Amino acid sequence: MSNSQLTPGVVPGRLPAEAYCRNFADVDPPLDAHEARVAADRCYFCHDAPCVTACPTSIDIPLFIRQIATGTPEAAARTIFTQNILGGMCARVCPTEQLCEEVCVREVAEGKPVEIARLQRHATDTLMAKNLHPFTRAPATGKRVAVVGAGPAGLAAAHRLAMLGHDVTLYDARPKPGGLNEYGIASYKTPGGFAQAEVEWLLMIGGITLKTGVALGRDITLESLRADHDAVFLGMGLSGVNALRAEGEDREHVHPAVDFIAALRQAEDLASLPVGRDVVVIGGGMTAIDAAVQSKLLGAETVTIVYRRGQEKMSASRHEQDHSTSHGVRIVCNAAPVKVHGNGAVREVEFAYTEDGPAGLKLLPETFRLKADQLFKAIGQTLGEVPEGLALEGGKIAVDAAGRTSLSGVWAGGDCATGGEDLTVTAVAQGRDAAIDIHAALTQP
Template identity: 50%
Template sequence: MSDSKKDPDMSSHRLPNDEYLKNFSDIKPPLSQYEAHIEANRCLYCEDAPCISACPTGINIPSFIQKIADKNTDGAATTILDSNILGGSCARVCPTEILCEGVCVRNKSPEFSPVKIGRLQRFALDTYQPDQHPYQRSPATGRTIAVVGAGPAGLACAHKLSRLGHNVTIFDKQAKAGGLNEYGIAQYKMVDNFAQKEVDFIMALGGIQLKTQQALGEQLQLDSLRNEFDAVFLGVGLSNSKALGLEQTDIHGLESSLDFISELRQSDDLSQITIGNKIVVIGAGNTAIDIACQSKRLGAEQVTLVYRRGESHMPATSKELEFAKQNSVKIITWARPSSLKVINNQLVAIQFEKTALDTSNNLIGTESFFELPADTVYKAIGQSFLFNCFAGSEPPELINGRIDINEQFQTSLNNVWAGGDCVVLGEDLTVQAVEHGKQAADSIHHHLIWSKGNGDA
């Protein structure tokens, strides 16, 4: 939330300090050793475990759970990390209810209670304290790779390439590495500076240099990186907030969702964050839920989430939606924003048009309107790719508004690869981005070693 958009006269509900601590503490506390042992023994260790196939990174879930049951937590941790070097953050933010736990055989009759795979994964990694780094680098290859973007895709790619003996430089536009894990996740989902601890663990391998506050298209140029490095990996994510189509200049109260979440995550004093009394969130993805619930937990008097379709169409998972309701977030469906009401540059209300589906299942307006009082409206209708990052350079080909790649994660440029949310492949999930980074690293390595062996350096 930029200072220029804040209204200094906006009323804010200030809470006692202990209430802030309670509201933003870990919403999924770690399992105790006893709880983890009991839960691990619920696993049937299926031979053709569907949970493995449901995990984008292919973690051998029955294997690590059995090791927990056998009280071999170090072995469980390395089994996870071998497949997912960001397994700790994924254990906290993955929508396990639609991935591994969603296909768990215990999620069927008569139990309907899957093994708590995510929480067991967190237990294994939280209790893992090796005497030395569990991974070592292969002999140096002399090859250099630029990784643009220090989010999950970039970090996973850099880690794998470093293990393979390459020298990697990570560039990121932010002041810290971590991407959405650092700047875009609700604070109560990832507490105790965990995102930076995970970054530190990856960097401790060696062979990786981090350069922050280096934005592609500004301080960095893709053409220059291609000339300076043997290969480039783009893990730049989606940094452009989609517009409502109602934006006006100099309005106090119309805010970007990710800016607000970032401010929350970087704050040392939640009591100093400006929060309105009547908040409306436009959208129904997990980010919209995060905005709505955190606003409520900061002391907002009334928070309403509005979505253009019905609950069954919402991108957010059923657990996220239930969490919003538990946080007293009012949910209105089948409505889309039509106009803003502004007095003296301050937003005071937003008008919506009721929507419906026509006979072809296309969304249409009904010409029936209603108004909600609002001193703050957060746009959470998704992110798009920011094309100007290629300003001044030859760009890779795009498809559906994102970077086009082949099966090996190669772009149309001969020494440029890409992965994560900036490409059209799979879901926009942390765990999916990690897998993209891994696979792209293998592809880059194969290309560099093959070209070296054939004299095409």
């Protein structure tokens, strides 16, 4: 009988010490040089490649795969980084099965796409391992830009602005840069401190001053940033968490899933991280999947994801859903929480069955309960405090196609702005494109 079966409640150390290393090892090990050449040879190098259209950052995928096939992975990396400076992270976390690989000609014809993500990782890792940066700064423009948020959007914007010759000050509220790449992604996807290594490599472009532990609204204001800089880019993500709106959600051991994931990512010893024996996760996105799988890997005996609509409407990809169930996670659909039961701490969660019709979601009278000593909420995040003067749309900062906000000289991108899709690759594209528009605005005659 395992430790998890013997130990009730939310406790650390459910597994033998060696199990943590095994459970949180790299989920998809990198290709070696020979494997990469073999995988690259499967590409048809389509002239009008649908994979390029499906990539939010428009990487020239056939070109970089051809470069790998001809034995020049460093050149392939430059092709990738030209469009996506966080191509190394995206190779690890991007839902390629819903984007480039889904539309790959070989996927359509054979049901087995070219392994674009693993090939991208091979190229980017090869170049980054040499501690080389593929770009140099343009001559200084004398312009100063503030970037708020050192997540994917802010990092992409800061790098492109610095490369174009501007002086950038990059602010982030947390102790470490990286945003969700550092604090919000499952540890087994980015082991070995990759998120921080990638930031350090990105900063090699020069011209970027990083200031951590500085929060907009607490330590700095948008007004002061506008006064001291020629332009401002906001990429601070989403800081609030939606409420369950269920009675008893304030009980002990009911937490936002993002906080659990962040704590796990920053833990020096995974055996010290408490986890329940019976864990319930509410939500249907990647955060729910990451929290559920990692609960299981930490030693939880039963882990259940509960989603209010049908499984086909879960925003987590089918690949990620299957990954969770392969680790023993159960997925229950068409149910919504109505009450959290317990005496101080959560003991059970009561759900109502739901019906999703033309008029929206309807709670049915029939209910059921799930045993739970730990409950994670993964039902979306909110913007938090909004600087005065910024127009909102759908609870996010309203921006046009170039990332311009309602305030002159202020741009925004990533999850905090309209069009943000909770994807690293989308945030990178928005940060990059906003930087190009900022450059045009600052250098026009």
